[in-house]
Amino acid sequence: MKTMLLAFCAVIGIAVIAYFGLHAVGFGAAESTASTAVRLPD
């Protein structure tokens, strides 16, 4: 059971890391399809 809870915590941990990681690489549709000449909504 301890392993199960550990795995569930890892799910959350990986998700948070992924969130910051993905933003660092600029993955969103808005970011990946816009040129620098386009202003994105803040």
Next chain:
Amino acid sequence: MIRAFIAGLVICLLALSARAQDVPAPDRSATGGAQTLADILARQDAQKIDDRFRRDNIGDPAAGDTTQPLGTRGGQSDPDLWRALRYDEADVTTQSRGPAGDVLIQDGGMRWLKFRQGPLVTYGGYLLLGTIGLLGLFYLIRGRIRIDGEKTGRTITRFKAIERFAHWLMGGSFILLALTGLLSLFGRKFIIPVFGHDSFAILAVASKWVHNNVSWAFMIGLTMVFFMWVLENIPNRHDLKWVAVGGGLLKKGVHPPAKKFNAGQKVIFWSVILLGSSISVSGLSLLFPFELPMFAKTFAHLNEFGLPQFFGLGELPAVLTPQEEMQYAQLWHAIVGFILIAIIIVHIYIGSVGMEGAFDAMGNGEVEEQWAREHHSLWVDEVKAKQAKAQTTAVE
């Protein structure tokens, strides 16, 4: 293998949704080759029309110089240009750097939206409800599958901590992904009418966050599980016997022999691996919009293979706009997702309430020896033989 599987499923899907019929090309001499009333009526009737007479009729910029009557566009008139835009044949240059930025018109959107809000929601929903209903019925008839023999009080280690960790990494994330995925698909139809737009907006944003980011945990868990359990999931001759007696699930006291995983579990394993990978790949394609198009290529391979033609679907479109690629990715992701969710509902049932003693295998990793003898007799023999050998070497 995965490709072939995807191919098969695509074909089935298209076969189900194909209502269009081929009609002979009408005589267009009266309109000088342009659309006729018959074309328009056929289109309104959702019949399949060979549209090459319009698609290919986009003028020729190279023909005629710019001083000729057609003017500055050379051998291309305005209608030619509009048709070129309409069929994504125009040479468009834009400032927008996105891959889809130079497609000014694409007409797959309505078809996609209707399919997503119609058959996808309806049949997907019935699939899940039907699965739950059948399990309920199974429970009423068969009840909980008990350990038939006398319990020994001894336990055997079935899964190591790392195996349980990987299972729950994959399982925990999958459940979150399934719930948030279903929420995004069904929310508009079922949640907005009850709770209103404002509450759903919060739910939808949260769902999207969870769905996008938790997907990585699932992919990591899936990879770990694959490498740890693949060897034990290769089919063998015992599986035939197991299937022949329905795994002994239907009748008390029937226990076909099995090694570490029985045929039923192998089906679960391979479904999770194959469908899970397919969902992962199409999911990545959705997560990185326009970066990983894969349907036009797959369709081209299928056409070469002759599979769609065999099913009377004609050739699948081998040229797709970036938006259409995304539309197919979404539908594929959702369809395969529904199938795997249905399979996993059955798995969760049998791994918890459905069978006495099963949950311990993934709970603390230790199973009752009698449970193991009834469901995995050959595996118990292997474990015992190994233990005996270890003991004799220790004594020596």
